[in-house]
Amino acid sequence: MLEPGDERAGRWLREAGPVELIRRLTARDGSAEELPGMTATRLGGYRLRAAAAEPERDLAAVxxxxxxxxxxxxxxxxxxxxxxxxxxxxxxxxxxxxxxxxxxxxxxxxxxxxxxxxxxxxxxxxxxxxxxxxxxxxxxxxxxxxxxxxxxxxxxxxxxxxxxxxxxxxxxxxxxxxxxxxxxxxxxxxxxxxxxxxxxxxxxxxxxxxxxxxxxxxxxxxxxxxxxxxxxxxxxxxxxxxxxxxxxxxxxxxxxxxxxxxxxxxxxxxxxxxxxxxxxGDIGDLAPARRGPVLPRDLLDAVTARVLDALPYHGITDVRDVARAAGTPADETLGRLYELHSLGFVERQGDRWRLTSGPTCNADARRGGT
Structure with missing residues (x-):
């Protein structure tokens, strides 16, 4: 007999209880008018719905x-x-x-x-x-x-x-x-x-x-x-x-x-x-970490990556020029170049070095995918 979300009726239900509320809404002794916010119009609507309610029928139907x-x-x-x-x-x-x-x-x-x-x-x-x-x-x-x-x-x-x-x-x-x-x-x-x-x-x-x-x-x-x-x-x-x-x-x-x-x-x-x-969720219900693909360039340590960055995109260069651009000693630069050679990033031509032309050291791999 009450519509969903009827807060006024919810207050009456909380304060009077279901049995007393039904009694007041159906009685003719004037007790319903004492409910806070009750008007004659509202009371008429509640009484119409109360008259149509058949709880036994509804319970049997469900x-x-x-x-x-x-x-x-x-x-x-x-x-x-x-x-x-x-x-x-x-x-x-x-x-x-x-x-x-x-x-x-x-x-x-x-x-x-x-x-x-x-x-x-x-x-x-x-x-x-x-x-x-x-x-x-x-x-x-x-x-x-x-x-x-x-x-x-x-x-x-x-x-x-x-x-x-x-x-x-x-x-x-x-x-x-x-x-x-x-x-x-x-x-x-x-x-x-x-x-x-x-x-x-x-x-x-x-x-x-x-x-x-x-x-x-x-x-x-x-x-x-x-x-x-x-x-x-x-x-x-x-x-x-x-x-x-x-x-x-x-x-x-x-x-x-x-x-x-x-x-x-x-x-x-x-x-x-x-x-x-x-x-x-609860503590421990963590979503997996989100990140892009790991490129070969990402696996190099900082110094080796700096040496790789020092090589020009095109042409060949010697160890001294690479060392100057990378800011590393010539001996260490040479060691890093041999490391990069073993990984397929660079190739040697006599005493000079260049980036490989294969897919292992394309522009994306060298620049970290940017």
């Missing part, structure tokens, strides 16, 4: 699809949802066998544009698979585009994924994801705040995003325009003190504009699952 209803205080309730304060869900309808509380402890949200580009779909699937392989639960909203790609990536890797819906857990929305949502209900978890048979609305999608943000350790945004529900999720995560990450894209793409705006703020740039795990 049980028929193998689901259950969780409320705060249950063993399976994720405690991090309490960070939402009075906007906390009054309960969650859940389908799937795993324990929601345990799965939520090691979960990451991957969200983004519905009308994503092939690049966005590829990155979402790659992140979903990579996180799943590392033992993280991938959370999203089961929508077209980035959401669906992230779920599919996790499932393809044989990992864990769960969807937070803006409708009843027995309603496949969007219809094109009926099979995907069914797979998640069998292999993972599907959940939502709304009772069975409830259909989504625009406001419910927006309010659903706060649950995704609160439930997970961090939120990754893959492609989003300036006006995007994914940015709502990311900003909710920031307010809750969760990690917020973004995947960069082309600066000319409007679908990357929202992500780049996040990255100009407090969000962290990530490009793969290892970088996400390093940020949200």
């Amino acid at each position: 049980a028929a699809v193998g689901g259950r209803f969780l409320c705060p205080g249950d063993h399976e309730w994720p405690g991090q949802l309490d960070d939402l304060g009075d906007a906390r869900p009054i309960g969650l309808w859940v389908r799937g066998g795993p324990d929601l509380r345990l799965w939520a402890l090691r979960s990451v949200a991957v969200v983004g544009a519905r009308a994503c580009t092939p690049y966005g779909a590829h990155m979402a699937a790659s992140l979903g698979a990579g996180l799943a392989e590392r033992g993280w639960v991938v959370v999203s909203g089961a929508a077209f585009g980035v959401d669906g790609a992230a779920h599919r990536g996790a499932l393809a890797a044989g990992g864990a994924t769960m969807a937070v819906l803006a409708c009843g857990v027995d309603v496949a929305y969007p219809r094109g994801h009926t099979e995907l949502i069914g797979r998640m209900a069998e292999q993972g978890l599907v959940m939502g705040e709304l009772p069975p048979a409830a259909h989504p609305t625009r406001s419910r999608f927006i309010l659903r995003n706060r649950v995704i943000a609160a439930l997970t350790r961090g939120t990754v945004v893959v492609e989003a325009e300036y006006r995007s529900g994914s940015l709502v999720t990311a900003r909710s995560a920031q307010r809750l003190g969760r990690f917020t990450m973004g995947v960069p894209g082309p600066a000319t793409s409007s679908l990357s504009a929202g992500v780049h705006e996040l990255l100009r703020g407090e969000a962290v740039l990530v490009t793969d699952a290892a970088e996400i795990a390093e940020l949200v």
